[in-house]
Amino acid sequence: MNRTFECLCQFGWTNIHCETEINYCENVQCLNGGVCRSLFLNYSCECLGTSYSGRDCQIVERSTVIRQAVSKSFGYIAIVSITSAFMFVFIMDVLKYCFGIDPIKDELEKKRRKKQAKKVKRRPLIQRSVNVNAPVQPVPRTTTKEGISTIEETNV
Numbered sequence: 001m002n003r004t005f006e007c008l009c010q011f012g013w014t015n016i017h018c019e020t021e022i023n024y025c026e027n028v029q030c031l032n033g034g035v036c037r038s039l040f041l042n043y044s045c046e047c048l049g050t051s052y053s054g055r056d057c058q059i060v061e062r063s064t065v066i067r068q069a070v071s072k073s074f075g076y077i078a079i080v081s082i083t084s085a086f087m088f089v090f091i092m093d094v095l096k097y098c099f100g101i102d103p104i105k106d107e108l109e110k111k112r113r114k115k116q117a118k119k120v121k122r123r124p125l126i127q128r129s130v131n132v133n134a135p136v137q138p139v140p141r142t143t144t145k146e147g148i149s150t151i152e153e154t155n156v
Contacts, residue, residue: 012041032057 009018025036030045034057037044047057051064095101 028056030057032060 007016007018009015012022014020014022021038021040023038024041024043025038028036028043028045030036030047032047032052034045034047034052037046045055045057047053051061053059053061092103095103
């Protein structure tokens with residue numbers, strides 16, 4: 001005698017003896033970080049935060065979309081700015097060191113001339129001192145054959 005049986009399971013149950021509840025989250029992926037919860041005969045996605053909604057967390061709040069667009073724009077602007085600055089420096093170096101062209105040479109020369117002009121305008125301060133109440137002694141002079149006068153040395 002061959003005794004085989006087959007269980008007819010109610011909705012939501014499976015296996016030989018209908019002992020396992022069906023996991024409806026098995027082939028479901030909630031979007032935007034949502035968490036799937038298996039319910040009786042169904043599933044539900046629990047969306048994290050208040051920025052997402054819908055059965056599979058597929059609806060994004062408008063303010064979140066705007067923030068994402070603005071942050072991407074600032075990111076692109078920063079990348080373009082940094083790349084432009086790098087390319088400018090690179091091109092200036094190539095012109096100067098590979099081709100001997102220095103686009104700012106004239107400007108540097110003008111600055112150098114201005115510095116030199118400022119230095120020329122500054123005259124050194126010369127101080128002369130005069131001794132007050134100094135004893136006056138006549139300086140003896142002699143004349144040579146050629147008519148040149150010289151000062152005689154005296155031992156004091």
